Amino acid sequence: MAAVTPLLETSVLSRSFGGLRAVDAVNFSLESGEIRAIIGPNGAGKTTFVSLVCGRIPPTSGAIRFAGEDITMLPAHRRVRRGIAYTFQITSVYANLTAFDNVALAVQRRLLDEPQEKASRPALAAATMDALERLGLAERADTIAGTLSYGHQRLLEVAMGLALKPRLLILDEPTQGLSDGEIDNFIGLVRDMARDSTVLLIEHNMPVVMALAGRITVFDAGRILAEGAPEVIRADPAVQQAYLGTAAT
Amino acid sequence: MTGEAGAVAATRKPRHRRAAAGSRMTAGRAVALHAGVIALLFVLQFVLPAYHHGVLARVMVLAVFAMGYNLLFGYAGLLSLGHAMFFAAGLYGAGLSVYHLGWSVPAAFAGGILAGLVLSTLIGLLALRTTGVAFMIVTMMFAQVFYLTTLYFNVWTGGDQGIVVPQPLRSVTAFGGTLDLTDPATRYFAALGLFTLVLAAMLALVRSPHGRVLVAIRENEQRTTMLGYDTFANKLAAVAVSGAVCAAAGAAYALLFGYVGSSFASVQYSILPLLWVLLGGAATTLGPLVGTLFMYYLIDISNDLLAAWAPGWNFSSLGIVGIALILLILFFPKGLLGTVRERWLTWLP
Numbered sequence: 001m002a003a004v005t006p007l008l009e010t011s012v013l014s015r016s017f018g019g020l021r022a023v024d025a026v027n028f029s030l031e032s033g034e035i036r037a038i039i040g041p042n043g044a045g046k047t048t049f050v051s052l053v054c055g056r057i058p059p060t061s062g063a064i065r066f067a068g069e070d071i072t073m074l075p076a077h078r079r080v081r082r083g084i085a086y087t088f089q090i091t092s093v094y095a096n097l098t099a100f101d102n103v104a105l106a107v108q109r110r111l112l113d114e115p116q117e118k119a120s121r122p123a124l125a126a127a128t129m130d131a132l133e134r135l136g137l138a139e140r141a142d143t144i145a146g147t148l149s150y151g152h153q154r155l156l157e158v159a160m161g162l163a164l165k166p167r168l169l170i171l172d173e174p175t176q177g178l179s180d181g182e183i184d185n186f187i188g189l190v191r192d193m194a195r196d197s198t199v200l201l202i203e204h205n206m207p208v209v210m211a212l213a214g215r216i217t218v219f220d221a222g223r224i225l226a227e228g229a230p231e232v233i234r235a236d237p238a239v240q241q242a243y244l245g246t247a248a249t
Numbered sequence: 250m251t252g253e254a255g256a257v258a259a260t261r262k263p264r265h266r267r268a269a270a271g272s273r274m275t276a277g278r279a280v281a282l283h284a285g286v287i288a289l290l291f292v293l294q295f296v297l298p299a300y301h302h303g304v305l306a307r308v309m310v311l312a313v314f315a316m317g318y319n320l321l322f323g324y325a326g327l328l329s330l331g332h333a334m335f336f337a338a339g340l341y342g343a344g345l346s347v348y349h350l351g352w353s354v355p356a357a358f359a360g361g362i363l364a365g366l367v368l369s370t371l372i373g374l375l376a377l378r379t380t381g382v383a384f385m386i387v388t389m390m391f392a393q394v395f396y397l398t399t400l401y402f403n404v405w406t407g408g409d410q411g412i413v414v415p416q417p418l419r420s421v422t423a424f425g426g427t428l429d430l431t432d433p434a435t436r437y438f439a440a441l442g443l444f445t446l447v448l449a450a451m452l453a454l455v456r457s458p459h460g461r462v463l464v465a466i467r468e469n470e471q472r473t474t475m476l477g478y479d480t481f482a483n484k485l486a487a488v489a490v491s492g493a494v495c496a497a498a499g500a501a502y503a504l505l506f507g508y509v510g511s512s513f514a515s516v517q518y519s520i521l522p523l524l525w526v527l528l529g530g531a532a533t534t535l536g537p538l539v540g541t542l543f544m545y546y547l548i549d550i551s552n553d554l555l556a557a558w559a560p561g562w563n564f565s566s567l568g569i570v571g572i573a574l575i576l577l578i579l580f581f582p583k584g585l586l587g588t589v590r591e592r593w594l595t596w597l598p
Contacts (some may be wrong), residue, residue, distance in 0.1 A: 019487070054475070056471075056475070075479075076474050076475060077474050077475075077477050077478055077479050077480070078477075078479075080474075080475060080476060080477030081477045086475050087476075088472070088475070092469060092471060092472045092475075093469070094465060094468040094469050094472065095468070095469075096468055097464075097465075097468060103462075103474055104461075105461065105462070105465050105473070106476050108458050108461065108462075109476050109478060110477075112458065161478065162478065164477065179442045
């Protein structure tokens with residue numbers, strides 16, 4: 001590990017729901033430029049963990065540092081403006097607006113923060129079409145988002161994340177519901193995005209994880225069970241046990 | 250996927266170029282339409298008979314009330330059942346300061362707007378901690394408190410009898426001349442001026458980045474937060490501006506029509522703007538005018554019909570109004586202009 005400040009760092013981060021410790025004293029560190037996959041069985045606390053990182057839910061205890069600054073108390077919208085983008089596990093687009101308007105809202109937020117570029121309509125339209133084109137949605141720009149196929153809505157969601165030009169892009173099960181052909185395109189796309197952003201990926205599809213991730217973090221019962229390169233994780237007996245279950249007691 | 254996409258692309262004009270050029274074109278059309286409506290209202294003043302002339306002046310002021318409501322309900326998606334208090338804040342703010350304090354008309358008008366702005370900001374800070382049904386209940390509750398307050402201080406407000414602002418107090422002296430706001434033509438122009446100003450501001454607002462964010466909040470608030478927008482601040486601004494616009498309508502009403510009474514603070518005046526906006530089309534800039542005008546004449550004509558066909562039966566005109574409203578919702582489920590936009594004129598703002 002280099003001595004540089006990690007992009008994202010959590011220390012003893014916890015979140016309880018009643019008696020359930022969904023995220024339990026997690027120390028996690030992510031370097032700039034990585035593609036990191038988070039895997040783990042259902043209910044392991046993966047989505048809760050990234051929700052704490054992006055500020056959708058407050059932690060019970062612990063701290064989160066992003067680019068060297070403490071963001072634990074920062075509201076979600078301010079974290080987005082610092083460069084943390086989140087795509088929802090359950091598709092969350094503006095169903096009644098066109099695909100173009102969906103992405104334009106993301107672009108507009110970014111342009112508002114860049115005074116020299118100004119939120120002029122041509123600049124907005126160009127950046128919006130650029131994001132749609134990268135996900136192959138340009139032809140569907142004026143389709144109402146709610147009438148797009150499920151796979152296309154997932155891609156639209158990613159386009160909105162992309163349009164924010166984030167430093168950290170959190171993708172929560174992005175390939176869920178995509179066809180095999182769409183998944184192949186998607187793998188290429190994430191590699192492309194990783195040139196500008198650090199990517200944190202929650203994924204159940206193992207071929208996708210193996211193809212993309214530089215390192216893998218395995219969650220189980222709210223804790224980090226293992227962390228390492230894909231081939232190390234694949235061979236780890238504890239990970240295999242978590243996935244296949246323990247013998248009956 | 251690519252094959253399907255190619256087929257769609259072939260049958261459809263590329264959006265790339267339309268996206269930028271198209272928005273400029275619809276902007277031109279929208280501005281032309283709104284300018285046309287203002288011009289029509291201007292010309293009508295010279296041709297309308299006295300009765301309808303007076304009705305239209307009143308409707309324009311009430312349409313400003315509806316436009317203020319529409320900003321919050323139509324665009325930001327927040328259903329308030331307490332907007333009577335903002336209208337009444339303007340009404341009393343202007344009316345009482347003219348009547349009791351002897352303020353000039355412009356100062357009283359500004360005071361009325363300020364009263365509405367302060368009240369709506371405070372109410373927004375409290376009520377926006379809730380959403381949905383709770384927001385409706387909380388706003389309604391505050392409005393009832395306001396209504397009862399106007400009754401409680403009846404020494405100054407005149408309670409439910411209200412006060413009539415006498416004619417000499419309702420004139421503006423400026424540039425060496427005197428404008429008498431009780432004169433029908435002056436009153437019409439003052440109402441038209443306010444209406445034009447607010448309509449133009451609304452058109453600019455809903456086409457601005459801020460307006461687009463309000464629609465985004467209405468459509469999916471969680472998503473909007475995760476795009477980096479401070480949804481609470483945007484909603485608070487919407488409540489404050491909405492309250493100030495409604496107060497401007499109330500202040501104008503007090504100064505132009507000279508009556509200030511607590512009936513304008515009652516729950517009926519919280520429901521009416523909702524009804525006007527729903528009839529005309531929520532989240533359309535001209536819907537509030539259309540809805541207010543339609544409702545006013547619907548009641549008016551129903552009364553005439555009953556008087557002509559069933560004299561002495563003592564029927565309420567509300568029966569006819571109700572049937573008309575049911576038919577309207579059946580055939581224009583999104584309000585008059587909302588449905589027109591959905592079916593025919595998609596560029597309508």
